[in-house]
Every structure is written in C-alpha cells, then in structure tokens.
Amino acid sequence: MLVKRLFWLIQQLIPPLLLSYFYAAWKICRYEVGPLLVKQYNLPTIARIYTPLPTILIGTITIHYLRLYFLPSTQSVPPHDPALAIRSQLKIFECLAPSEAGTICRANNEPVDGMEDVPLVDRCWKGRCGGRWKPARTRHCSQCGVCRGGFDHHCPFFANCLTAAYIPTFLSLLLYTPPSVVLLSLPLYSPMYHRALAAYTLSHTSENIRTYWWDWTPSWIIAGGPVGRFVGGLILGWRELDRSEDDGGGVMRLGVGLMVGFGLILALVTAGLATSSISLLLNGNLTIDQGRHSAHSRTIASIQKLVKQNRSIPQKLEDDLLKFSDRAYFFVPFENHSSYGPEGQSEGTSREEVVDDHGDIPEVLRGDNESGNDGGVVRRGVIVPALPEERPYDLGRTRNWEIVMGPRWSWLLPWKALSPVLREDIFDWPISESVEKRLRGEAERRRRVLFGVEG
Numbered sequence: 001m002l003v004k005r006l007f008w009l010i011q012q013l014i015p016p017l018l019l020s021y022f023y024a025a026w027k028i029c030r031y032e033v034g035p036l037l038v039k040q041y042n043l044p045t046i047a048r049i050y051t052p053l054p055t056i057l058i059g060t061i062t063i064h065y066l067r068l069y070f071l072p073s074t075q076s077v078p079p080h081d082p083a084l085a086i087r088s089q090l091k092i093f094e095c096l097a098p099s100e101a102g103t104i105c106r107a108n109n110e111p112v113d114g115m116e117d118v119p120l121v122d123r124c125w126k127g128r129c130g131g132r133w134k135p136a137r138t139r140h141c142s143q144c145g146v147c148r149g150g151f152d153h154h155c156p157f158f159a160n161c162l163t164a165a166y167i168p169t170f171l172s173l174l175l176y177t178p179p180s181v182v183l184l185s186l187p188l189y190s191p192m193y194h195r196a197l198a199a200y201t202l203s204h205t206s207e208n209i210r211t212y213w214w215d216w217t218p219s220w221i222i223a224g225g226p227v228g229r230f231v232g233g234l235i236l237g238w239r240e241l242d243r244s245e246d247d248g249g250g251v252m253r254l255g256v257g258l259m260v261g262f263g264l265i266l267a268l269v270t271a272g273l274a275t276s277s278i279s280l281l282l283n284g285n286l287t288i289d290q291g292r293h294s295a296h297s298r299t300i301a302s303i304q305k306l307v308k309q310n311r312s313i314p315q316k317l318e319d320d321l322l323k324f325s326d327r328a329y330f331f332v333p334f335e336n337h338s339s340y341g342p343e344g345q346s347e348g349t350s351r352e353e354v355v356d357d358h359g360d361i362p363e364v365l366r367g368d369n370e371s372g373n374d375g376g377v378v379r380r381g382v383i384v385p386a387l388p389e390e391r392p393y394d395l396g397r398t399r400n401w402e403i404v405m406g407p408r409w410s411w412l413l414p415w416k417a418l419s420p421v422l423r424e425d426i427f428d429w430p431i432s433e434s435v436e437k438r439l440r441g442e443a444e445r446r447r448r449v450l451f452g453v454e455g
C-alpha cells in the first residue's frame with residue numbers, strides 16, 4: 001500500500017517536472033543559444049534558421065505530451081454492456097472459457113446444465129468497474145481503477161494509461177524527441193565538451209574539491225559507484241568554474257550543461273522505447289501482451305522445474321498459469337440460422353428477427369435459453385478455443401500497423417497524431433482471417449455432429 005502511494009506521488013511529480021524542463025529548454029535555446037551563434041561563431045544565417053526551431057520543436061513535443069497527460073479518465077473505457085450484435089450472438093466474439101462460465105453460474109446458484117455453448121462475456125468487478133463488460137484486449141488498470149480497451153500500459157511519465165487509441169500520439173512523441181534534442185543542442189555539444197573537460201581538470205586542481213570529494217572515501221558510495229563519483233566531481237568542478245567567472249559561466253553554466261546531459265538521456269530513452277513499441281505493434285502485440293507472455297513462460301518454466309524435482313506445485317503457480325494464459329475462447333455463431341436448433345424449430349428466422357426478438361436482453365446472454373419442443377437449449381453457435389499456437393489478433397505486419405496507426409505515413413503529421421485512429425473499434429478488435437476461418441470450420445463441424453447433419 002505504501003509503495004503504491006509512493007509510486008502515485010512520484011507519478012504526480014513527473015509531469016510538472018518534465019513540463020518545467022521543456023519550458024526551461026525552450027527559454028535557453030530561444031534566448032541564449034541563438035544569440036550565441038551570432039556573437040561567438042559569427043553565423044547569422046544559421047542563427048536565423050535556428051531561432052524559430054525551439055518554438056516549433058519543443059512546442060510540438062509539449063502539445064503531444066499534454067494530449068496524453070490530459071486524456072480524460074473515461075478514455076478507452078468500454079461501455080457497461082456489449083453491443084447488440086454480441087448480445088444477440090450474431091458475430092464471433094471473445095467470451096469466457098466454459099469452465100470459467102460454469103464457476104460463475106455455480107457461484108450465482110444458476111443451472112450449469114446445457115450452458116457449455118452459452119457464451120458469457122468477461123466482466124470486471126475490480127476498482128470502479130462494477131461489472132463492466134471486458135471486451136477482447138481490455139485490461140484493468142490498477143492505478144486508474146478502471147478497465148480500458150486496447151490497454152497497452154500505464155505510463156508514469158504522463159501519469160495516465162496508454163491505450164491502442166493513443167499509440168499514434170505516443171509514438172510520435174517518442175519519435176520527435178530524439179531529433180529535436182539533437183538539433184536544438186547541436187551548437188552546444190562542442191563547447192560543452194570543452195567546458196566539461198576544463199571543469200574536470202579544475203576539480204582535480206582545486207584543493208577544496210580534492211579534500212572534500214576525490215580524497216573522501218564515502219564519495220565512492222553516496223554517489224552510487226564510480227560513475228556517480230565521476231559525475232559528482234565534474235559537477236563540483238563545473239560549479240567552481242562558473243563561480244570564477246564574472247557572468248557565472250554564461251550559457252556554458254552548469255545548469256545548461258545538466259540540461260544538455262538530461263536531454264541526451266531523454267533522447268536515448270525515447271529512441272529505445274520507440275524502437276520497441278514499433279516492433280511490438282508490427283507483431284500484433286501491445287506492451288501488456290508481451291509482459292503477460294513472459295510471465296506465462298516463466299510460470300511454465302518454474303512448474304516444469306518442480307515436476308522434474310518431483311516436488312509439489314504451489315497453488316500460487318497454478319493460479320498464475322491461469323491468470324497469465326493468453327488462451328482465448330470464441331463464441332462462433334452458426335452460419336445458417338435455420339439450422340441452429342432441433343429440426344424445424346427456428347425455421348425461417350432471419351438475423352433481423354433475432355435482433356428484434358432479443359433487442360433488450362437484460363443480462364449478459366443467459367436470457368437466451370429458449371426452450372425448444374424437447375425442452376433443450378437453443379444453440380446459436382458454439383464456443384471454440386483458440387489453439388495454443390494461434391494468435392487471433394496478429395493480422396500480419398501491415399494490417400497490425402494500419403489498424404492502430406492508420407494508413408501510410410499520415411500519422412507522422414503532428415495534427416494527425418493527436419486524434420485516435422481507433423475509436424469505438426477499440427472494443428471490437430478484428431480477428432485474423434486464418435483464425436476466423438479455422439474457428440468457423442470447427443463450428444460447422446460441431447454443428448453437424450450436434451444436429452446429426454449429413455455431409
């Protein structure tokens with residue numbers, strides 16, 4: 001609980017700190033680096049080109065950042081109940097495994113018999129969800145206390161959830177940052193490097209710094225090891241150097257040096273994140289899928305190890321196995337509605353009529369246990385599990401990309417990146433064509449077995 005509180009507090013601090021950094025960087029670039037190019041390097045043309053850059057580049061980054069930071073708390077939250085097409089069982093959709101549905105029925109003292117092909121949709125009872133529908137690829141964010149469709153991860157950098165709908169904004173932010181940092185601090189790299197060398201030398205010649213830092217043994221520990229000790233010495237030397245000059249170091253002062261250094265770290269981090277995000281997206285994964293997949297593999301490995309050693313498997317591992325499993329179950333409607341029940345029962349029922357009949361099905365889908373002449377349950381389809389090696393939401397690299405980012409490269413235009421490509425579709429992820437074909441084939445096979453259809 002305390003850790004969670006602390007994490008929450010840090011998260012609240014990061015955005016204002018980052019925004020202050022953006023503002024300070026803009027001010028320095030706009031009012032100090034531009035004039036430096038004219039005064040020190042005598043490059044008036046370059047200075048003229050450079051002058052509007054801080055506003056354009058830092059402005060673009062800030063707008064993207066604010067967009068993610070100020071996303072409303074209801075962003076990507078699914079509706080309380082599934083769409084009519086799902087409630088009426090007219091389309092393929094992800095549902096609970098029959099075993100889970102059975103557990104829920106038993107817990108509610110409801111009959112389990114004949115329920116094996118009645119699909120229950122997943123619902124969330126955590127946080128503020130209160131039984132909200134959990135469509136495919138929806139996850140509950142414990143930080144925000146709600147479920148979000150297309151959940152990718154909760155990002156501490158903007159203290160908000162990242163969902164598939166806002167990946168274009170996020171990715172643009174990640175991709176704009178490194179070139180902006182490099183371009184804006186380019187005039188400073190060489191002089192800053194020389195300044196750092198001078199500061200480092202001074203730190204070793206200064207009596208004070210030698211006594212209180214370099215010869216002081218705890219400096220190896222309190223700064224976090226040799227790298228920290230080096231950075232600490234450098235900062236002390238730099239401060240001393242600034243103090244020795246009338247203008248306090250001017251644009252070469254320690255504060256600007258630290259900002260350039262932080263900018264470089266930011267550029268590296270965002271470039272790394274952009275690369276991994278693009279690779280995940282192309283493979284049809286969201287960050288959470290990757291995390292869950294690793295957790296699942298780790299659990300399997302631990303269980304295998306215990307089995308080999310002939311030791312019993314703790315309940316926790318078994319629970320984890322179930323929790324991290326990405327095995328999906330799909331309700332697959334029968335293609336031809338006239339044959340979904342015992343012979344002749346629903347002859348001539350068109351899809352439209354089915355919708356009308358069940359237009360306001362009150363709770364999940366269980367109201368559909370219409371009795372046929374023989375008192376049995378009418379089956380509109382069957383529940384088919386995805387195969388372990390099947391990846392229903394991997395539609396191939398091009399489609400994976402286009403679903404989230406939109407067609408071609410338009411997402412790179414700053415104003416395009418601000419509006420989500422996925423809107424309501426975020427609660428209705430398409431299934432890979434090959435998986436859908438296999439599911440439908442399997443449903444048809446079962447239908448024939450169930451109703452004894454020949455051929």
Ligand SMILES: [Zn+2]
Nearest residue numbers: 124129140147
């Ligand atoms: Zn939830």
Ligand SMILES: [Zn+2]
Nearest residue numbers: 141144154161
């Ligand atoms: Zn969140």
